[in-house]
Amino acid sequence: MEEVSCALEVDVNGEATFLVDKSILASYSGRISKLFGKSTELDSKLKVIFYDFPGGAEGFELMARFCYNNGKIQITPFNISVLHSVAHFMEMTKDSSGNGTLVEQTDNCIEEIGYWSWSELVVALKQCQILIPSAISSVLLDKCLEFTVAKMVSVCDESSSISSPDSSGFRYSCDTKSTESGKHNSSRPNWWFEDLTFLNQYLLEKLIKAMLSRKFDQLTISRFLFYYQKTRSSGANLDKKLKIMETVIDLLFLLDWNFVSCKSLFSILRVASGLKISKCSRDKLESMIGVQLDQANLDNLLIPSPPGINSLYDVNLVLRFLKLFLLGGDSWVSVTRMRKVANLIDLYMSEVAPDPSLRPSKFVALAIAVPDSGRDSYDGIYRAMDMYLEIHSKLSEEEKLKICCALNYEKLSSEACKHLSQNARFPCRTTIQALVSQQGKHMKLQCNTDKENKGKLIEKEKEQVVLYAKNLNFPAESEDLREHLQGMQWRVLELEKVCRKMQTQMAKVIKTKVTSSSSTSTTKSLPWLCS
Numbered sequence: 268m269e270e271v272s273c274a275l276e277v278d279v280n281g282e283a284t285f286l287v288d289k290s291i292l293a294s295y296s297g298r299i300s301k302l303f304g305k306s307t308e309l310d311s312k313l314k315v316i317f318y319d320f321p322g323g324a325e326g327f328e329l330m331a332r333f334c335y336n337n338g339k340i341q342i343t344p345f346n347i348s349v350l351h352s353v354a355h356f357m358e359m360t361k362d363s364s365g366n367g368t369l370v371e372q373t374d375n376c377i378e379e380i381g382y383w384s385w386s387e388l389v390v391a392l393k394q395c396q397i398l399i400p401s402a403i404s405s406v407l408l409d410k411c412l413e414f415t416v417a418k419m420v421s422v423c424d425e426s427s428s429i430s431s432p433d434s435s436g437f438r439y440s441c442d443t444k445s446t447e448s449g450k451h452n453s454s455r456p457n458w459w460f461e462d463l464t465f466l467n468q469y470l471l472e473k474l475i476k477a478m479l480s481r482k483f484d485q486l487t488i489s490r491f492l493f494y495y496q497k498t499r500s501s502g503a504n505l506d507k508k509l510k511i512m513e514t515v516i517d518l519l520f521l522l523d524w525n526f527v528s529c530k531s532l533f534s535i536l537r538v539a540s541g542l543k544i545s546k547c548s549r550d551k552l553e554s555m556i557g558v559q560l561d562q563a564n565l566d567n568l569l570i571p572s573p574p575g576i577n578s579l580y581d582v583n584l585v586l587r588f589l590k591l592f593l594l595g596g597d598s599w600v601s602v603t604r605m606r607k608v609a610n611l612i613d614l615y616m617s618e619v620a621p622d623p624s625l626r627p628s629k630f631v632a633l634a635i636a637v638p639d640s641g642r643d644s645y646d647g648i649y650r651a652m653d654m655y656l657e658i659h660s661k662l663s664e665e666e667k668l669k670i671c672c673a674l675n676y677e678k679l680s681s682e683a684c685k686h687l688s689q690n691a692r693f694p695c696r697t698t699i700q701a702l703v704s705q706q707g708k709h710m711k712l713q714c715n716t717d718k719e720n721k722g723k724l725i726e727k728e729k730e731q732v733v734l735y736a737k738n739l740n741f742p743a744e745s746e747d748l749r750e751h752l753q754g755m756q757w758r759v760l761e762l763e764k765v766c767r768k769m770q771t772q773m774a775k776v777i778k779t780k781v782t783s784s785s786s787t788s789t790t791k792s793l794p795w796l797c798s
Contacts, residue, residue: 275303276314283324287331289313295334295369297358321352321398330357330369338364342376344387348394351377351407380410381417388415389462396470412470416477419459423484456487457494464498468514471495475518485526492519493531505542512539513548520551527555529562537570553584557591561607565614577624582633585615589636605641612637613647620654627666630655634673645678649687656692667694 275289293299303313320327326349333340333350342350351373353359359369366372383391388411395408466474478488496515500508512535519527532555539552556563568588570581592608616633619625634648642648652670656662662670671693679687687693 273303274312275299276312277327278314278316279320279327280318280323283327285324285327285331291334292331294363295338295359295361296330297360299357300361301358321356322349325349326353329353330359333359333369338362338366338369340369340372342372344383344391345394347373347376348391348398348407352398377407377410380414383414385418385422385459385462388418392463392470393465396465396467399467399469408470408473412473412477415463416474416481416483419478420481420483422458423456456484457490460491460494461498463491464495466495468510471514472518475521479521485522489519489522489527489531493528493535496535500538508538509542509544512542513544516544516548516552519555524555524558527559529556529559530567532556533563533567540570540573553587554591557588557594560588560592560611561604563588563611565611565618568611568615569618578619578626578629579622579624580619582619582625582629585612586629586632586636593636593638602641605637606643609637609641610647613651616648616651617654620651621658623658625655627659627662627670631670631673634670639675639678642675642678644680645675646680646683648674649679649683653690653692660692664694 273289275287275292277285277287279285289299289303293303302315317327322329329340329346329350330353340350350369354369354373362368362371367375380388380391391407391411392415395411463474475488475492479485492515496511499511503511516535516539519532532552536552536556539549544552568580568585570584572578572581589608589612612633616630619633620630634652652674655670656667676684
């Protein structure tokens with residue numbers, strides 16, 4: 268007996284209602300067959316409501332067209348995502364026409380995805396993104412991502428002979444014209460950046476991981492992530508910006524940090540400061556910056572303090588950067604890199620020193636953060652201290668001494684020591700220590716110079732120490748200061764003894780040399796002796 272036609276009313280996601288022949292759909296859809304397989308001609312009208320139909324009304328219309336057209340439909344990169352998802356959702360594994368089920372037809376087209384052009388791959392990815400989460404269980408999304416990355420790799424490898432990503436000799440049989448064709452310049456490593464900024468955070472993460480698995484150039488990946496963050500954040504609300512920021516930071520963290528621009532990281536940090544990103548993302552961002560702190564400049568470090576802190580700049584943040592930089596140890600941090608960071612911190616200290624709200628403990632923490640071996644000179648630290656003590660004139664002598672303890676007087680230049688000896692802002696004990704240290708430094712220098720000049724240098728040093736001491740204005744009643752002055756006088760006497768002894772040795776050496784020269788004309792001159 269011939270089956271009687273039965274109308275079926277279908278409500279698709281609340282977007283539209285379709286009136287179709289139940290028997291026609293049931294001949295291709297296993298889901299419809301299961302729902303209404305036992306219905307008879309007495310059921311004059313049936314109704315089904317779908318709340319999560321893939322592709323919405325457009326997807327249902329494509330499926331109905333397939334059924335009413337005797338199992339035939341043109342499958343292209345522009346509709347394959349929807350058709351593939353609909354085929355699995357509606358269990359379209361029945362074939363009453365001999366043309367193959369919709370599942371089979373879409374699967375066959377997916378197998379040829381390797382022949383698609385760049386534009387077709389991008390369109391398919393956009394369709395997959397619209398269909399999420401229904402497309403997640405499909406192999407189509409992973410296939411699209413896989414061949415999208417493969418296309419980028421192949422274009423980069425063949426950039427010398429390919430003018431655009433769409434110039435491949437292989438084309439998919441269902442290819443359609445695209446307005447994007449020919450607009451790319453494959454000679455640029457970022458030719459694909461703009462095309463993929465539409466990706467949401469889920470697809471972006473899958474794309475980056477696929478690129479890493481293919482050993483894609485990490486410098487290009489990092490530049491794309493910075494470009495993505497800047498482009499997608501423009502015009503987005505705060506909540507959206509926050510999600511984009513955290514996703515980009517997490518993905519940058521997966522890369523080799525040597526390929527991540529320090530300057531760009533600081534740009535992200537400034538934006539992130541106003542977004543209240545998660546602690547995990549902030550720690551990752553600070554870690555990436557800290558390990559390459561030597562690439563930063565002063566402007567990068569001048570980040571305003573967070574709300575609730577009175578100081579002008581976020582000194583705690585800089586201290587965290589320093590700690591992260593030094594975590595690698597001497598074997599990881601080269602001398603050159605350490606010196607760059609030391610110079611940077613010296614500049615930073617001079618910039619924050621005039622801040623009246625900066626506590627002495629934080630200032631000292633900055634001064635001692637870099638190991639002594641990392642600095643050739645402490646002149647920069649001294650200048651910063653001078654400015655700090657000028658602004659914070661009400662500090663006690665004890666607080667000033669704690670600050671001055673960060674100085675290495677042996678690495679102060681003669682000019683800095685002379686300035687310090689006459690600087691009333693520094694504690695008197697500090698000025699004496701600078702003089703004694705300078706005296707010791709000159710004595711070491713004298714031991715490495717010609718004996719003829721040593722006496723002159725010692726005499727000059729003696730005069731310099733006395734001159735510095737005369738310039739000091741010490742209170743007479745200070746017992747400590749008297750002891751220091753007596754110690755300096757004792758050192759002057761010791762210098763005089765050394766000078767006389769060296770003069771005697773020099774006279775003996777000269778006499779020996781003259782005697783040896785006169786004994787025979789063929790005898791070679793003896794070398795000068797070193798004491």
